[in-house]
Every structure is written in C-alpha cells, then in structure tokens.
Amino acid sequence: MDLPERLEVVVEDTRRVVRCPHCGFRTARVHDRRRVRVRDLTFGGRTTTLVWLRRRLACDSCGPRFLEDHPEFLIGRVTHITRRLGRTLVRDVNRLSIRELSRHWDLGWHPIMGLVASWSSLVVGDRRRRRCRVLMVDETSLRRRHRYVTVLINGETGEGLGVIKHRNSQALSGFLASQGHRWCRQVKVVVTDGSEAYRTAIRQHLGHATHVVDRFHVARWFASALIEVRRQIQRIGPHGSRPAYNPDIFRSRYLQLRRADRLDPEGRERLERVLSEHPELAHAWTLYQHLHRIYIAAGDDDANQALGEFIAAYQDRSLPEFEQVIGALIDWGDEIFAFHDADRVTNGRLEGTNAKLGVLKRAAYGFVSATNFGHRALLLCPGVAT
Numbered sequence: 326m327d328l329p330e331r332l333e334v335v336v337e338d339t340r341r342v343v344r345c346p347h348c349g350f351r352t353a354r355v356h357d358r359r360r361v362r363v364r365d366l367t368f369g370g371r372t373t374t375l376v377w378l379r380r381r382l383a384c385d386s387c388g389p390r391f392l393e394d395h396p397e398f399l400i401g402r403v404t405h406i407t408r409r410l411g412r413t414l415v416r417d418v419n420r421l422s423i424r425e426l427s428r429h430w431d432l433g434w435h436p437i438m439g440l441v442a443s444w445s446s447l448v449v450g451d452r453r454r455r456r457c458r459v460l461m462v463d464e465t466s467l468r469r470r471h472r473y474v475t476v477l478i479n480g481e482t483g484e485g486l487g488v489i490k491h492r493n494s495q496a497l498s499g500f501l502a503s504q505g506h507r508w509c510r511q512v513k514v515v516v517t518d519g520s521e522a523y524r525t526a527i528r529q530h531l532g533h534a535t536h537v538v539d540r541f542h543v544a545r546w547f548a549s550a551l552i553e554v555r556r557q558i559q560r561i562g563p564h565g566s567r568p569a570y571n572p573d574i575f576r577s578r579y580l581q582l583r584r585a586d587r588l589d590p591e592g593r594e595r596l597e598r599v600l601s602e603h604p605e606l607a608h609a610w611t612l613y614q615h616l617h618r619i620y621i622a623a624g625d626d627d628a629n630q631a632l633g634e635f636i637a638a639y640q641d642r643s644l645p646e647f648e649q650v651i652g653a654l655i656d657w658g659d660e661i662f663a664f665h666d667a668d669r670v671t672n673g674r675l676e677g678t679n680a681k682l683g684v685l686k687r688a689a690y691g692f693v694s695a696t697n698f699g700h701r702a703l704l705l706c707p708g709v710a711t
Contacts, residue, residue, distance in 0.1 A: 332371045337378040343393050350386035357381050363398055363405040404436035415444050419705050422689045445700040452484050461675040462517045464492040467692045474695050483674050488699030497526035514667045518542040538660040539672035540620050546653050547616040548582050553646040554609035573599050585614050608642055625665050681705055
C-alpha cells in the first residue's frame with residue numbers, strides 16, 4: 326500500500342529451511358502463514374509498516390508447530406517493531422520523555438518503556454560482569470529532596486553500574502552482595518560522600534578497599550563553618566530592616582569561599598579590605614584556608630602539616646562554628662587522608678553523571694517510579710551501544 330500519508334511493504338523471509346527451536350532439527354514444512362504488522366522507521370516522511378508473512382512451520386522430527394523469528398524484528402505482546410526503530414527509540418529516550426516518543430511514533434507508552442527496560446538490563450548486565458577497580462557511590466533524588474536513590478558508576482570508565490532504591494546501608498549491601506565476592510575483591514578504591522550508611526556497607530563487603538570521602542563534600546563541610554561565622558557577623562539589624570546585612574560582607578561572600586591561590590589581584594584586594602575590618606571573620610577565613618591545604622598538599626606529610634597548622638590556629642582562638650568540622654575530621658580522618666593514598670581520586674565523574682540525571686528528570690517532567698528512572702539513567706551513562 327503506497328499512500329501519501331503511509332507506506333506498507335509486504336516482506337517474507339527467503340530462508341527455505343528453519344531450525345526447530347525444540348529439538349534443533351531442520352525443517353522446511355510450512356503449516357501456514359500469518360500477516361504480522363511491524364512498525365519501521367519513517368520513509369519520506371511517511372509512516373512505514375512492514376507486513377511480515379510470518380510462517381508457522383511443523384517439525385518432522387519432534388512434531389510440534391512453531392513460528393519463525395527474524396533477528397531484525399522485535400516481536401512483543403502488543404507492538405512489533407524493527408530493530409533499527411528500537412535503536413532509534415533507545416537513542417532518543419535520552420533527550421525526550423516516553424510520552425513524547427509515544428506521540429511521535431504513535432506507539433504505546435508501555436511497549437516503549439518495556440523496550441528501554443530490556444535494553445537497559447542487557448547493558449548493565451554486561452557492565453557488571455567486567456572488572457571495576459574504582460567504585461563511585463552517591464545519592465540523588467527522584468524529586469527535589471524526596472525519594473532518594475543510590476547511583477553507582479565505574480570510576481575509570483564512567484559507566485553506570487546501578488541505580489538502586491533508597492540510600493541506606495541495606496540498599497548498598499544488597500547491590501554488593503548480588504555482585505559476588507569475586508567482583509567485590511577486585512574493587513580497590515571506593516569513593517562516597519560522608520554517609521554513615523554507606524560506610525557501614527563498605528566495611529562489611531569492601532573492607533579490603535581504600536575508602537575515600539569525596540573532597541567536594543568535605544570542602545562543603547569546611548565552607549559551612551565559614552558561612553555560619555559570616556552570617557553571624559554580617560547581620561546589622563533585625564529581620565525586615567534595611568539594610569539587614571552589612572553590604573560589604575554580603576557582597577564578598579563568594580570571594581570568602583575561594584581558595585587563596587585562586588584569587589585575582591582585584592578580588593584579593595576586596596577581600597583583604599573586608600577581612601581587615603572584621604578580625605573574627607578573618608580568623609575563620611584563615612582556618613578555612615588551612616583546611617583547604619589538606620587537599621592542596623602533595624602528600625600525607627604536607628597534609629598532616631596543614632592539619633597541624635589548623636589545630637594550632639584553632640587552639641589560639643577557638644570558634645564554636647568550627648566544632649562540628651573538628652568532629653567530622655576526627656570521625657572521618659582516615660577516609661579524608663586516604664585521598665592522597667588513592668591517587669587523589671574524587672567523585673567528580675559521578676557528580677557529572679548526576680548533573681545529566683538532573684536534565685533527564687526535567688525532560689521527563691519528573692519520575693514516580695525509581696525502577697523506570699534507573700532504567701533510563703543507566704542508558705544515559707557512557708558506553709551504551711545503539
């Protein structure tokens with residue numbers, strides 16, 4: 326059928342002999358033919374359908390009848406599509422919602438989601454069988470601050486290994502247990518945020534590996550203490566008054582969070598002018614820079630020296646806002662200083678993946694099912710062959 330709005334092409338397999346799926350013997354006896362409509366890519370802007378004359382054959386050896394299959398046709402319960410259309414759908418699902426693809430191709434939502442799920446399962450199954458030397462673990466949410474999931478990727482390749490429900494120790498332990506002892510034994514470095522739940526699971530299954538707390542999360546702990554000091558100092562009036570904050574301190578808040586070696590001359594001059602007028606803020610900024618030098622250091626010796634300088638400066642004049650930071654240093658000291666023993670590895674690659682997942686969540690107008698989000702997230706990561 327060749328119409329302006331659609332095109333239908335009748336196709337038939339030219340193989341005369343087909344192997345029986347039950348016993349493996351070859352047979353050429355055709356019992357009947359059935360017309361199966363298979364959706365294909367558009368041709369010339371027209372909806373294209375292949376009408377497949379699908380044969381039902383009878384086996385001369387074992388007796389039962391069976392329908393033939395073709396490697397280029399994906400036969401589902403409801404919708405039948407060609408493999409090249411399936412590859413196109415899997416490729417486009419990274420930038421469009423399932424509903425948008427459904428409208429564009431005039432296919433059902435569930436068949437497309439089923440295709441994505443099956444493709445994702447094949448991809449992640451192949452990835453999990455490979456060796457993973459650096460494992461990166463972090464959390465993200467289906468919606469902002471609501472219903473968290475745990476994301477795991479291979480730190481060397483950037484390929485996603487799993488998106489599992491929840492962010493507790495049971496969730497991560499279940500994943501590691503399913504991978505098996507041999508796979509876990511090959512993991513040498515694990516990078517996470519400062520989650521006690523993740524640390525519990527890692528000690529249980531990956532006790533031999535070097536556990537590193539991501540430096541960006543630790544730097545956020547350091548910055549939070551400086552921010553609290555700045556908030557206490559900058560307020561000059563009650564809430565609602567104008568101005569409620571000291572404008573010089575408030576406008577320099579981003580300069581205060583930068584490392585001293587990354588300040589340009591103009592920014593350094595502005596910051597020094599503000600710090601000279603507020604000694605307590607200047608002392609907090611000095612403590613913050615000492616903490617940063619733990620990561621700037623070339624090795625453990627320099628890092629320990631930076632920590633000693635921080636302790637000496639804090640003992641000279643303590644600030645209550647830094648008490649929580651000191652508690653974190655005591656609690657996570659081994660994981661923080663392991664940064665230098667693990668070739669300065671960070672979760673930067675995983676943070677980039679989470680940024681892409683944020684784009685995916687906006688394109689899909691949010692997710693309700695963590696399972697569907699996991700399937701689509703794993704196809705979004707590098708290494709997906711389409």
